[in-house]
Amino acid sequence: MTQENADQALVDAGESRLPGGLAHVYPLGSRLGAGGRLEIGGCDALELAREFGTPAYVYAEDDMRERARATMAAFARRTESFEVLYASKAFPCTAAMRLFAEVGLGCDVASGGELHLALKGGFQPGRIYMHGNNKSERELEEALAAGVGHIVVDSFDEIERLERLAAGAAQRVLLRVTPGIEPDTHTSIRTGQADSKFGIPMAHVPRAIERCADAGLVLRGLHAHIGSQVYALDVYEALAEVLVQIGELPLLNMGGGFGIAYTRDDHPPTADDYAEAMLRGAPEGVTVLCEPGRSLVGNAGVSLYTVGTVKEIPGVRTYVSVDGGMADNIRPMLYGATYEADLAARFGDSTPCRIAGMHCESGDVLVREAALEDPSPGDVLVIPATGAYGHAMASNYNAVRRPPVIFCRGGDARVVVRRETYDDLTLRDR
Numbered sequence: 001m002t003q004e005n006a007d008q009a010l011v012d013a014g015e016s017r018l019p020g021g022l023a024h025v026y027p028l029g030s031r032l033g034a035g036g037r038l039e040i041g042g043c044d045a046l047e048l049a050r051e052f053g054t055p056a057y058v059y060a061e062d063d064m065r066e067r068a069r070a071t072m073a074a075f076a077r078r079t080e081s082f083e084v085l086y087a088s089k090a091f092p093c094t095a096a097m098r099l100f101a102e103v104g105l106g107c108d109v110a111s112g113g114e115l116h117l118a119l120k121g122g123f124q125p126g127r128i129y130m131h132g133n134n135k136s137e138r139e140l141e142e143a144l145a146a147g148v149g150h151i152v153v154d155s156f157d158e159i160e161r162l163e164r165l166a167a168g169a170a171q172r173v174l175l176r177v178t179p180g181i182e183p184d185t186h187t188s189i190r191t192g193q194a195d196s197k198f199g200i201p202m203a204h205v206p207r208a209i210e211r212c213a214d215a216g217l218v219l220r221g222l223h224a225h226i227g228s229q230v231y232a233l234d235v236y237e238a239l240a241e242v243l244v245q246i247g248e249l250p251l252l253n254m255g256g257g258f259g260i261a262y263t264r265d266d267h268p269p270t271a272d273d274y275a276e277a278m279l280r281g282a283p284e285g286v287t288v289l290c291e292p293g294r295s296l297v298g299n300a301g302v303s304l305y306t307v308g309t310v311k312e313i314p315g316v317r318t319y320v321s322v323d324g325g326m327a328d329n330i331r332p333m334l335y336g337a338t339y340e341a342d343l344a345a346r347f348g349d350s351t352p353c354r355i356a357g358m359h360c361e362s363g364d365v366l367v368r369e370a371a372l373e374d375p376s377p378g379d380v381l382v383i384p385a386t387g388a389y390g391h392a393m394a395s396n397y398n399a400v401r402r403p404p405v406i407f408c409r410g411g412d413a414r415v416v417v418r419r420e421t422y423d424d425l426t427l428r429d430r
C-alpha cells in the first residue's frame, strides 16, 4: 500500500466514523460500532475489557503493519539504498518484532535484553544494530556472539572494550556522533545537542575514526539521533550536512524521531515527509538508515481502563479515577505528555474532568484536562496513542501486575503478553 493509500485508509477508517477529529489519534480501522461502542481492529472494546480485564494495552495489528509498509514505501519511492530499522525500545514485544521482521524492517536494540527479544522476535542478527551509551562488557559479548550486523559505537572507552573483546574479528560498527543540533521538542527527548550523554563530540570524531581503524573495527558509517517527536523537518537536512562534512562512508543513520498525533490538535508530518527530509541532504551512493519507534506503534495502541470512582469537588473539578496510571503509562508524569480520553461506550464531552490513576502519588494523573460523556463507575475508559513507551516503560509500582498486551485483527483478539500474576511479583524473591 502506498503512503497516499495508507493515509487515505486511515482517513476512511476513522474520519467519518469517529467523532471530533479523533480519527488520526486512534488505530487504523477504529470505528464506533453497535450502539456507538468503540471497535479496535474489529473488536468491541467493552468485550475486550470483559474478556481480558483492565488495564490492558490493545493494539490494532494492521495499523502497525501498514505504518511499517508506508515507511518502507516512502523511502523506496526515492532511493534504492535505504534501510528502515524498528527502534524496539518503543514497544519491546516479540509479537510486534515478528510482524516488523516480516514486513522487512531491521531492528535497533539498546540493551542486552532488547537484543534477546529481537532474536526471539525473529530478526536476522545481521539486520540488528546495537546501541547504547554505556553497553556493558557482557552486552558487547552477547552482541558479538549473536553476530549482530553493526554495533553503534558511542565512546572511546567502548572502542577500547571492543578492540579487546572482538579481537580482530573485523566487527562492523557505526560511530554515533553528537551533531550539535537541537530539534524543537521536549528537553527530555532531545539527544542531538552538544551537551548530551550520547555520542562522540564533533571535535573528537576524527580521532574516533582513527581509533576504530587501529582497533581493527570496520567503520561502515555514522549515526545520529537528534530527538523524538520531531515535527520541524529542516533539522534532518541540517543533520545530513553536518554528517557529510565528516566524510563519506557507506551508511548514514539519521535516527528516529518521527512524530505522532497524541491529541486531535496534533498533525505530524507523514512518513513521506520524513523520508524526503532525510534523503534531501544525503549524497548519492550513500545508504540512508532511519530508526523510527514511536511512529510505527504509537497510534496502533490504546490503553483500556475501568472507571472506579467519580469525585466532584464543588467549585474545583471532577476527578475520574481509573484502575491503572503511572505504572502503565509514566509519560504524563515524566515529561508532561498529553493525551485524549474517551468512554468506550459513550464518546462525548459533557463533563470536564481530570483522569487520575490509582497510585499513591498526587502526580499520578493520566490526563489533566479531559472531557467525558457523563462518566460513572464501571465505564470502560480508553486513552488512545499509548502504543509507544507505555508497555515499554511500565513498572510494578504499588505492586501492581503489569497489564497484558492484546493484538486485534479482523475482529479476532489474541493475548501476546499475558497479565502478570501475584506470583510473578514474588518470582525473584530469595
Ligand SMILES: Cc1ncc(COP(=O)(O)O)c(C=O)c1O
Residues within 6 Å of the ligand: 087, 089, 090, 108, 131, 225, 227, 228, 229, 255, 256, 257, 258, 291, 292, 293, 294, 295, 388
Ligand atoms: C538511538 C535512538 N534511535 C531511535 C529512537 C526512536 O525514537 P522514536 O521512538 O521517537 O522514533 C530513539 C529513542 O529514544 C533512540 O534513542
